[in-house]
Amino acid sequence: MKLSVVIVNYNVKYYVEQCLKSLQRSLATVDAEVFVMDNHSRDGSVDYLASRFPWVKIVRLNHNLGFAKANNKAITMSHGEYVLLLNPDTVLSETLIPRVLSFMDTHPRAGASGVWMMDASGENAKESRRGIPTPMTSFYKLSGLCSCFPHHPRIGKYYMCAHPWDQAEQIEIVSGAFCMLRRRALEDVGLLDEDFFMYGEDIDLSYRILKAGWENWYLPYKMLHYKGESTEKSSFRYVHVFYEAMLIFYRKHFRHFNILVNIPVQTAICVKAFQALVSMQLHKMRKSLGFVTPSVRRDPLFVAFVSASSQSVCEDIITFNGLNAEVHVVSQWNEVQKIVSDILMSHLSPLYIVFDTQQCSYQKVFDLVNSQPSQCLVGWLDADAQLIITSKDVFTSDSAHT
Template sequence: MPLKLSVIILNYNVRYFLELCLHSVEAATRLVDAEIIVVDNHSQDDSCEMVKALFPKVKLIENQENLGFSKGNNIGVAKAKGDYICILNPDTVVAEDAFRTLLKFAEAQNNFGSVGCRLIDGNGDFLPESKRNIPTPKVAINKIFGKTKGYYAAHLEAAAIGKVAVLVGAFMLLKRSVYQQVGGFDEDYFMYGEDIDLSYKITQAGLDNYYHGETVAIHFKGESTLKDKTYAKRFYGAMQIFYKKHFKRNLWFDTLVWFGIQLAKILQRRTSKTKLKFSKYAFVSDTENIKLKLKLKKPVSLVVMETPISKETQLVFDANVIPFKDIIAYFSDSEKNKNITFKILPKNANFILGSHSAKSRGEVITF
């Protein structure tokens, strides 16, 4: 008998972020007839062992090589039984009501193709790629040289709900029948561009993609992939694949893509990593003993959600007692999160983690 939802999480070497993600997804599927499928692309860390030990109900698929984003997700969807599927990154955190809200929204639409939500990064900043336009050659060329006008869907505010052309593959919910109808992710793409291609195929099939800005999730962007010259090469290579498939071949565009990749390499070398500055930790928890368990080199205080937080503080949320929805809401509150940074302590975990830059790995502190 079909389930309501299958959550597909493709993992590659992000064991700690995956653990946090799975805790949030388990909480979000508690009241939904759902299954969770983790497809591991031959991680070299102990991701698979962790899933088996801590999440025995999760269906784990262990690939024997890194098959890329498209093929890895297609393998997961082939095993899915849900009427709906949600493609989800392993470095995300979802609220307890996220899936119920989006499923209810999807079922209320007459011409539903897919829906995404408002994504924020590890600093609580809105990620504009949550809603995008089809990158025509002109728009893509501007994007290569740092001009994003026309690339993002500016007709909708971050907290709005409405139709958009392109969603991001970090969080994308759609009917499994629609995914199959349009052929799923195109396996010509190894990484990047697959979500643009899938979104475009859905609209070409006459269906609508929606952005639901009232539903918010954290995407620790920069953890699954780093922004370096390899990223630039793969991203703009993906754009070339997209245009060859859906638009006329443009030699001028190909030339500018090459220059864009070279420029990205130069800018990457010139970009210095900003060191995170904070002088103390503040734990949002109701457990006084939490301070005794932590071996941190800075002062640690215990606070509640309503406590005013001073500058240069790293706020650590105890997910054993604080709902994910409350954590996400605090992250996204720009009035509260000025001049502070965040980490999360997952349920029953011996580590805290966070990510404060889209260009560098997130930080995991074990104790």
């Protein structure tokens, strides 16, 4: 078997559904198996997904084991020459996986590879390629200098912003949102470190792969990552787990550094965690008191491009949810491009462009929104599931509730 794909789910069944539908297209010519490891979800994920994707191996876990342990369980059950760790809040292009596998086949020292990730607004996701968070790199990141000088080869190394996006190159850290791994490399360095519950395990694994003499690569093939829809970021638990992972990595790999270096970096991590927690609580307080930003007050416009067969489903969803929307029935991609161009010139944000998954090519959508980033947000119409899904919301129809 060529490939084993592992997706860890926790209460995001609709996002997993869209991920699997795009994955199915990308795997059309690949001998593969797919695992969905359900971390004790309470939204009916297992039954919902099992009834719609009988070709997927869905494993129901009795407890929330975290990202690393759930992935490791699937890896030990899998048989592929390669293992792909894939976040549930991702959407892949039709040719993405075959192109990545082709690269891995022709580069035998490539232990892991990642790809060009975009967020829902078409912006390039900086975490697509990163540098090892050494003490100095961590200092530049935590102090804010990395943000001030993103293209500096040393100060901005954490996100490697000085490097071109359209060229394949060796990098240091591959994101766990899409991490293609050679099984022989995994056998050499070991599985994910289960001390990391949800964050940092990709950094740790990437670093171990490099230390063992393998290569990590960035490949310029586009995909969409909603970036965090699969996790709840507005809780103390998130802040605790995220910054604890930073401390675990630092203590594991850089404990030998001089105390004059260790103490400032570890203190900075704790300070950043405290600042994040305070900021989160202030935001909750403002929201509870009714103070909202102007962008929240404005009613977003949803512009949907659908086929004739999907039109009635789309209109039902719009009516049921009271959305401010316009629907365009199109048959040619150049029609979509022209209308989108006209709308972007005349409409202020917030704006959602909704694409019919039965009609549109994922690759064409990615290229379109990436060519005009931050001007709109991508959404998908899934007529079969009777829903419109965006990075923030899932809208269903009246019939979906009956």
